[in-house]
Amino acid sequence: MSASLHSHSPLPSANGYGSKSVALVPTNNVTTKDGVTVRARIDPTLTVEDVVKQLCLNLKIKDPPVMFALRDEMDDLVTNDNLRKKIKTKLNLKYAHQLDLLEAAEIVEKLSIRDDKTLKLALFSLQKFIREEQFANEFLNRDGLRELVDVIYASHGNTLAYALTAMQNLMDLDYGWSSLDDAFIFKIVQILSSSSSLINVCRPATAILKKLVEADPVSAPGPIVASSSRRPPVVPPGSVYRYGFYVVFEQMRKEKGLLETVVSSMMLINSLLSHVNNTRWDEFIAELDRLNVRKAVIRLMSSHIFEDLTSCILDFQANIIRVTYRKKTTLVEPDVETSHATMLKQIWTTSKLTETLDENGENLKWRKLGFDTENLTREFGDVGVLGLDCLRNFVQNDPDSFAQVVLEQISRPEERRCPIAKASNEIVELLSEHWAIFAPGFHTLALNFSLRMWNESGAAKDDFPRVIALARSQVKVALRRENVRPWHEVEQDFLECEYRAVRDRQMKELEQEDDLLSKIPVRNLRAKLYKESYEFVRQQRIQCLLQGAWFVNAIPISSPVLRDTVRRPTRPWRFLRLDNGLKYLHYVDSAVKFPVRNGLEDLPERIDISLVNEIATGTCAPPPNVLRDHSDLPPTSPLVPSELSFSLLSAHDGSLADQIAPDQSRWADWTDGLNMLRRDSGHVTSQETAGFVQALTEIGLKIKLLDLSGEKVEIPSGLVAGAPPTNTEFFFSELM
Incomplete structure (x- = not known):
């Protein structure tokens, strides 16, 4: 130097x-x-x-x-x-x-002074310097955490916002704040509940609660000693991983109306959903259902800030899938769970039926609503609590109409009655197959459609599978492009279609589709092959990232730079390559493209993949005279986004990279490859990748079916379990 x-x-x-x-x-x-x-x-x-x-x-x-x-x-x-x-x-x-000795001591001293101007200046510096580990260590050694907590208890307005931000930044360390107690957590809960209009206060307060929720003992790094199989793991003394969902939710329950305040905070809701424990699962999910958190998410998606929440929305959808799957696999046990018994009582009371005895002297109750037996655990076995929830929602949607439908069916001869409850469960199964995320509103529409088809077709008991097949056909039609169709059009497809039109269309569908493909084992096989094909394409895309490629350094459309000031950059080309650990994108900028050696020696710069929250497409334009397609643009032409452009966006630092791919294939490789690196495996952006996955699935399915059809193997529509063994003198065969 x-x-x-x-x-x-x-x-x-x-x-x-x-x-x-x-x-x-x-x-x-x-x-x-x-x-x-x-x-x-x-x-x-x-x-x-x-x-x-x-x-x-x-x-x-x-x-x-x-x-x-x-x-x-x-x-x-x-x-x-x-x-x-x-x-x-x-x-x-x-x-x-260095800040560790001088500034830390000075700031800790100023925190004890209750002069608002002095306090603000100290906190403004603290929220920045606390990110530096040496300074943070000295701050903690001088009892700065206690002083900061005292300030949070006594402050309001901007002073409180600065103090909360400083605490949030301090909690980025995985040590030093294990002394935060229940009283402090409750204080943050109160601040969040009473300051909903102050965004600069709510944002760090929400982030602090999120940190505490995620500081669960099971998330602690390194070896953890479990005290027993039924108790949570024990963490070492002084560890910050001693909080978690239970600790935070206990304080949230004390502040009435808090969830209403934070329901629009996607960050905290996602954190709570990801860490809710079994003890409070039912209570928490029921509270979110009561608050209709899904509608709050829909409002966010329709607002102008949705683009900033894309990652949070995707995480929320993944959490809802997890919640829905858990409900579907949770048994209905009215003799054990009070909530299950309560929902069943609501359904029965609304039906206005009376319990009687059948010809064998046994109770005749739920069979009147369409179940085959009185064993509700068995009847809801395939759809679980999700099925019970949907039936209860259907009943509550229009209680008078439900009672009228029940009365109409019960007045018919037994063979002509539509099994309402059984039909409800079938609709749950049908929609669960169609969507990764399940919507009760669609369940009501589809179930009402099934009841109408039953009546218009004059169906009898043996016709139940045929009516459900009609419903399956109508769901495919009504929910086509459901993400862009207005709700009233979806309702119209269910409410105004005639039985004859639905039946004629279904017959044409059956002519075009081999009946073999509709069998449950074949559908299950298709789902398995789809997962395998997706993983194959994912690995291929990641291999493209590992090989690396040249891109053009692009100009973001949102850039405030005027078009007539844009000049050809001195280094318009960038070579990107993913490291073998799949953690960093290494790159080099250059005036010209040159042969890049294997490895990372030629790539001195890097981007941390964990900082990338979203891969946005169509976001930037090429600099002038770099790409031939844009070389004839006059100097005053507006920047035009390239279809082959993409940006790597972070949550706080804006764009980490703005690139333009050389062709459509390379664009698909990298945008989908980067998306597939997400911990939830991301999502597919390009039609090219989606088409590859679908084509591989269909080819694999046809090969499997050719093997079966060539041997003339009969594929059953379902499997029926035989009678259980009468004794223990049996063994499982190893032959498959």
């Missing part, structure tokens, strides 16, 4: 470069603690520690280098991870004292 004063008086070279090499190193302005600005050429391959030492040597500073640090003009600490970037962008740097 070499440096010279701003007056251009030279200082000795300290990096060993000759004059030709020095000219290639960027020059940065460095301001010393005395306010003197020098121009320094800093070798980007050095560590920050070495840079500080050489500055001390060149500037003849007598104090030991360990007392100093480098900061940028925003007072952010320069580290080994960001040194190269700050040097290359020629940011102004500061040569300042």
Whole structure:
């Protein structure tokens, strides 16, 4: 490294470069603690520690280098991870004292002063400096956490917002805040409940509760000692992983109306859904159902800020799938669960039927509503609590209509009655197959449609499968492109279609589709092959990322830069490659494309994949005269987004990269490949990738079916379990 004063008086070279090499190193302005600005050429391959030492040597500073640090003009600490970037962008740097001893002690002292102006200035600095580990350690050692908690208890307005943000940033550390108690958690709950209009207060308060929910003992890193199989794991003393859903929810329950306040906070709701434990599962999910959290999400999706919440919406959908699956696989046990008994009582009371005895002297109750037996655990066996929820919602949607339908069916001869409850369960199964996320409103429409088809077709007991097949056909038609169709059009398809039209269409469908494909074992096989095909394509896409590719560095459409000021960049090309650990995208920017060697030696820069919250497409335009298709644009033409562009967006730092792919195939490889790296496996963006998955699925299915049909194997529509063994003298065969 070499440096010279701003007056251009030279200082000795300290990096060993000759004059030709020095000219290639960027020059940065460095301001010393005395306010003197020098121009320094800093070798980007050095560590920050070495840079500080050489500055001390060149500037003849007598104090030991360990007392100093480098900061940028925003007072952010320069580290080994960001040194190269700050040097290359020629940011102004500061040569300042380390913060750990001096500033930490001063800020802790100012927190105890209840002067609002002094407190605000101290908190404003604290929320930034607390991110630095050395400063944080000194702050904690000086009992700063207790002082900060006291400030949160006593503050309001912007002062409270600064204090909460400082606490949120401190909790990014995985140590130091294990002393936060129930009283503090309840205080945060109260702040969130009473300050719903103050976004700068609600945002950090929500983030603090989210951190506490996620600080569950089971999430603690490293080995955990379990006290027993029925108790939660025991974490070491002082660990911050001692909170979790139960601890936070216990305090939330004390503040009435809190969930109504936070129901629009997708971040906290997702965290609660991900960490809810078995003890409070039913209570919490019932509360979310009562608040109709799904409608709140729909409102968010229709608002102008939806694009900023895309990742949260996808996480919420994944959580709802998990909740729905759990309901579907949870047995209905009216003799054990009070909530199940209550819902069944509501259904029975609304039906206005009376319990009687059959010809064998046995109770005749639920069979009047269409079940085959009085054993409700068995009757709801395939659809679980989800089926019970849907039937209860159907009843509550229009109690008088439900009672009238029941009366109409019960007045008919037994063979002509529509089994209402059994039909409800079949609709649950049908919609569960159609959607990953289940909507009770559609269940009501489809069940009413089934009842109408039963009446219009004059169906009898043996016709039940035929009526359900009609419902299946109508669901496919009514829910086509349901994500873009208006709700009234979906309702119209269910409410106004005639039986004859539905039946004629179904007959044409059966002519076009082999009956073999509609059998349950074949549908299950298709689902399995789809998962295998998806994983195959996913691995292929990731392999493309591992090989790497050249892209054009693009201009974001949202950029405030005017079109007539845009010039061809000096380094318009970027080569991107994913590392073998699937954690970082390494890259290099260049004026021209060149052969890139295997490995990462030619790729000095990198992007942390975990920081990428969304892969947005069609977001940016090519710089002038880089892509031939855009070379004829006049200088005043507006920026036009490229169909082959994509951006890697983070939650807080905006866009991490803006690229344009050379062709459609490369665009599909990378946008879908990056999406598939998400922990939930992401989603497919391009039709090309979706088409590959579907084609592989259909080819695999046909090959499997050719094997079966060639052997003339009969595929059953369902499997019936035989009678249980009469004794224990049996074994399971190893032959498949």
